[in-house]
Amino acid sequence: MTLSDRILMGPGPCNPYPEVARALARPMLGHLDPDFLALLDDVNDMLRRVWRTSNALTFPVSGTGSAGMEASFVNFVEPGDPVVIGVNGVFGGRMVDLARRLGADVIAVEEEWGRTIDPERLLEAHPSPKIIAVVHAETSTGVRNDIAALGREKGEALLLVDCVTSLGGIPVLVDEWGIDIAYSGTQKCLGVPPGLAPMTVSARAREMILPRPTSWYLDLNMISRYVTGEGTRAYHHTAPISMIYALHGGLSALLEEGLEESWTRHGEVGTALQNGLVDRGYSLWAQEGFRLPELTTVTLPHGVEDDHYRHELLHRYGIEIGGGLGPVAGKVWRIGLMGHTARHRNVTALLGALDEIGTGL
Amino acid sequence: MTLSDRILMGPGPCNPYPEVARALARPMLGHLDPDFLALLDDVNDMLRRVWRTSNALTFPVSGTGSAGMEASFVNFVEPGDPVVIGVNGVFGGRMVDLARRLGADVIAVEEEWGRTIDPERLLEAHPSPKIIAVVHAETSTGVRNDIAALGREKGEALLLVDCVTSLGGIPVLVDEWGIDIAYSGTQKCLGVPPGLAPMTVSARAREMILPRPTSWYLDLNMISRYVTGEGTRAYHHTAPISMIYALHGGLSALLEEGLEESWTRHGEVGTALQNGLVDRGYSLWAQEGFRLPELTTVTLPHGVEDDHYRHELLHRYGIEIGGGLGPVAGKVWRIGLMGHTARHRNVTALLGALDEIGTGL
Numbered sequence: 001m002t003l004s005d006r007i008l009m010g011p012g013p014c015n016p017y018p019e020v021a022r023a024l025a026r027p028m029l030g031h032l033d034p035d036f037l038a039l040l041d042d043v044n045d046m047l048r049r050v051w052r053t054s055n056a057l058t059f060p061v062s063g064t065g066s067a068g069m070e071a072s073f074v075n076f077v078e079p080g081d082p083v084v085i086g087v088n089g090v091f092g093g094r095m096v097d098l099a100r101r102l103g104a105d106v107i108a109v110e111e112e113w114g115r116t117i118d119p120e121r122l123l124e125a126h127p128s129p130k131i132i133a134v135v136h137a138e139t140s141t142g143v144r145n146d147i148a149a150l151g152r153e154k155g156e157a158l159l160l161v162d163c164v165t166s167l168g169g170i171p172v173l174v175d176e177w178g179i180d181i182a183y184s185g186t187q188k189c190l191g192v193p194p195g196l197a198p199m200t201v202s203a204r205a206r207e208m209i210l211p212r213p214t215s216w217y218l219d220l221n222m223i224s225r226y227v228t229g230e231g232t233r234a235y236h237h238t239a240p241i242s243m244i245y246a247l248h249g250g251l252s253a254l255l256e257e258g259l260e261e262s263w264t265r266h267g268e269v270g271t272a273l274q275n276g277l278v279d280r281g282y283s284l285w286a287q288e289g290f291r292l293p294e295l296t297t298v299t300l301p302h303g304v305e306d307d308h309y310r311h312e313l314l315h316r317y318g319i320e321i322g323g324g325l326g327p328v329a330g331k332v333w334r335i336g337l338m339g340h341t342a343r344h345r346n347v348t349a350l351l352g353a354l355d356e357i358g359t360g361l
Numbered sequence: 362m363t364l365s366d367r368i369l370m371g372p373g374p375c376n377p378y379p380e381v382a383r384a385l386a387r388p389m390l391g392h393l394d395p396d397f398l399a400l401l402d403d404v405n406d407m408l409r410r411v412w413r414t415s416n417a418l419t420f421p422v423s424g425t426g427s428a429g430m431e432a433s434f435v436n437f438v439e440p441g442d443p444v445v446i447g448v449n450g451v452f453g454g455r456m457v458d459l460a461r462r463l464g465a466d467v468i469a470v471e472e473e474w475g476r477t478i479d480p481e482r483l484l485e486a487h488p489s490p491k492i493i494a495v496v497h498a499e500t501s502t503g504v505r506n507d508i509a510a511l512g513r514e515k516g517e518a519l520l521l522v523d524c525v526t527s528l529g530g531i532p533v534l535v536d537e538w539g540i541d542i543a544y545s546g547t548q549k550c551l552g553v554p555p556g557l558a559p560m561t562v563s564a565r566a567r568e569m570i571l572p573r574p575t576s577w578y579l580d581l582n583m584i585s586r587y588v589t590g591e592g593t594r595a596y597h598h599t600a601p602i603s604m605i606y607a608l609h610g611g612l613s614a615l616l617e618e619g620l621e622e623s624w625t626r627h628g629e630v631g632t633a634l635q636n637g638l639v640d641r642g643y644s645l646w647a648q649e650g651f652r653l654p655e656l657t658t659v660t661l662p663h664g665v666e667d668d669h670y671r672h673e674l675l676h677r678y679g680i681e682i683g684g685g686l687g688p689v690a691g692k693v694w695r696i697g698l699m700g701h702t703a704r705h706r707n708v709t710a711l712l713g714a715l716d717e718i719g720t721g722l
Contacts, residue, residue, distance in 0.1 A: 004388065004390060004394070004396040005388040006388065006389070006390060006391070006394065008389060008390075008391055010391050010393075012599060013389055013391060013392070013599065013602060014389075015389055016389055021385075021386055024382075024385040024386065024603065025382055025385065025386065027365065027366040027367065028367070028369060028374055028375075028376055028377055028554060029365060029367060029369075030367065030369055030371050030374060030681045031374070031555070032371075033365070033367065033675075033681060035365040062424055062425055062428070062556070063423055063424045063428065063578060064423055064598050064599050064600075064601060065598070065599065066577065066578045066597075066598040066599075067423070067424065067578045067598075069577070069578075070576065070577055070578045074575075074576075094577065097577055098577040101573060101574070101575050101576070101577060102575060185599065187599060187602075193389060193601070193602055193603040193604075194392070194599040194600065194601050194602055194603075195423070195556060195601030195602075195603065195604055212462060213462070214435075214462050214463060214575050215431065215435075215462070215576065216427065216430070216431055216455065216458055216459040216462060217424060217427050217428050217430075217431045236427075237425050237426070237427040237428075238373060238374065238425050238426065238427075238546065238548060238555040239425075239555065240425060240554070240555050240556035240604070241374060241548075241554055241555055241556075242385065242554035242555075242556065242603070242604070242607065243554075243556055243601070243603070243604065246603065314394075320391045320394060
């Protein structure tokens with residue numbers, strides 16, 4: 001097999017931080033080895049800093065971002081529970097699919113793709129929902145939904161937030177915003193390969209964990225006895241050691257730079273890319289004021305043919321960008337600048353490549 | 362953090378093959394990149410060779426071995442389904458726990474820990490079970506259960522087998538034995554870090570996949586559209602790229618040596634360890650004729666104190682072995698020789714270390 005090397009400017013995975021490759025090469029340890037448990041504690045402490053939370057139950061779920069979503073619902077949702085879910089893209093729709101499988105009474109609050117969801121609509125959708133769930137950064141549209149307003153007004157509801165594409169790239173303030181349950185993925189703005197889903201659960205939400213969820217693998221009652229180190233540490237499933245090494249490496253790089261500095265860097269390169277694309281005739285698709293810097297969505301100008309451009313980018317330049325999903329397939333690009341990929345040189349390379357393809361160079 | 366380096370002779374993870382470290386260092390690719398999809402196809406082809414199957418749906422589940430267990434049940438079990446499960450250790454009991462969460466009518470066939478389950482008892486437990494489930498190699502006891510006899514007589518039932526600790530170490534003949542659903546883990550006799558669960562599903566079982574399982578993450582209807590390459594490849598969740606690289610590296614090493622040669626190597630080192638321990642006064646715990654070479658269980662002779670010996674092994678020699686689980690905690694050791702750890706030099710090192718600790722050297 002060839003060792004293809006890409007600039008990963010799709011909607012994730014990004015290029016991992018160089019520190020990650022070094023971390024992956026650490027010698028294997030057992031999942032109950034005291035040295036590994038110390039490293040896991042260190043990962044969870046770093047995750048608390050990145051989530052801006054003091055939640056004791058903060059850890060990486062042993063699966064990709066979607067496993068984090070599943071853990072966030074399956075531990076809390078029983079048949080008949082009223083669950084309000086915002087839907088303005090693929091990942092809100094995925095929450096609805098999962099919650100319905102679990103028997104929830106789902107109240108879906110839909111908004112046009114590319115536009116943000118008015119928090120008032122979510123707050124008024126049901127008089128006493130058990131959960132209000134929303135995607136912070138919609139990976140299918142490049143739109144940010146407002147979370148802080150939901151936290152202020154949520155009442156007794158649990159606020160459940162998909163932070164897969166936001167964590168590390170834009171502010172996510174779990175405690176300040178009043179988020180109860182949140183999940184992310186390692187392969188976006190954390191600059192780590194895909195495979196883990198960082199998750200955090202508030203003290204209030206912990207008291208509402210179902211005693212016996214239908215999932216064994218994602219049962220937080222058992223998982224928390226292993227990951228938190230509270231009481232006696234009890235084995236649940238074998239932790240994915242190498243991926244936790246990788247996350248340790250990525251979080252160390254991120255926090256050495258500084259979380260706020262990472263937000264600033266993602267913001268600056270995103271703006272530079274968006275300006276450069278507008279200059280070339282592309283239209284920004286996401287609603288103004290709610291555009292993600294880490295994921296830019298554009299509709300293509302006349303003469304820019306989706307398949308041809310993406311093929312040339314991949315095969316001549318080794319640059320991956322993402323196509324549109326669902327109704328906007330073929331009409332929209334999704335261009336990521338996440339984690340280690342969020343560098344000005346990558347903006348320069350992509351814009352230059354688009355110019356060359358356009359002029360037939 | 363220190364870079365502790367261990368000989369991993371516990372019940373898993375093992376030391377990965379050296380080729381795995383190289384594979385983990387491959388540059389990141391997107392989960393829809395044609396070069397990555399070719400590598401995934403290659404992994405699945407190698408898995409078919411290791412499983413001894415032609416099953417089209419053969420792939421690594423994006424989670425650890427227990428996620429493979431969950432995928433094996435949640436896609437097939439509906440409330441009220443009669444499910445016969447053999448229980449002669451922790452991992453049979455885990456199957457019972459999960460099947461009951463899914464509402465199955467579980468008929469548990471129990472056997473004393475350390476003894477094998479008579480296949481006739483499983484076959485006679487229910488007149489028409491939907492599933493007969495059993496653990497091939499019980500990681501908690503070191504006992505092998507007979508699978509071939511179940512396959513011959515199973516009738517209309519689906520035969521579901523936990524091969525976490527058997528695959529790659531002892532013969533697992535999926536097609537010849539008539540196994541319908543099987544899962545494993547990467548961190549045992551495949552010589553890869555923990556994090557993926559190789560799974561295979563027969564054509565007959567595929568037709569019985571529930572249209573809408575309660576799990577979204579493990580829904581085989583959607584996953585199979587991504588992993589098999591049948592029809593149009595559709596994104597489900599972001600594949601754990603680095604771990605699939607690792608599995609590619611490990612399977613390549615295993616198949617270069619040869620699958621039967623790997624079985625022979627595991628058999629030889631296991632016998633050498635068991636003889637060496639008996640010579641030193643240890644008693645083999647698992648029933649004769651059904652002892653796993655890759656996982657030896659022993660009861661400790663007079664004068665060998667569990668905590669002291671395991672502490673010395675870990676801290677003076679960097680050797681990890683496993684303690685007993687549940688009722689035999691403190692009384693039994695579980696010593697693994699799996700994957701790259703299954704080398705004669707490791708047997709020599711462990712026996713020598715035990716001698717030194719015993720004589721106070």
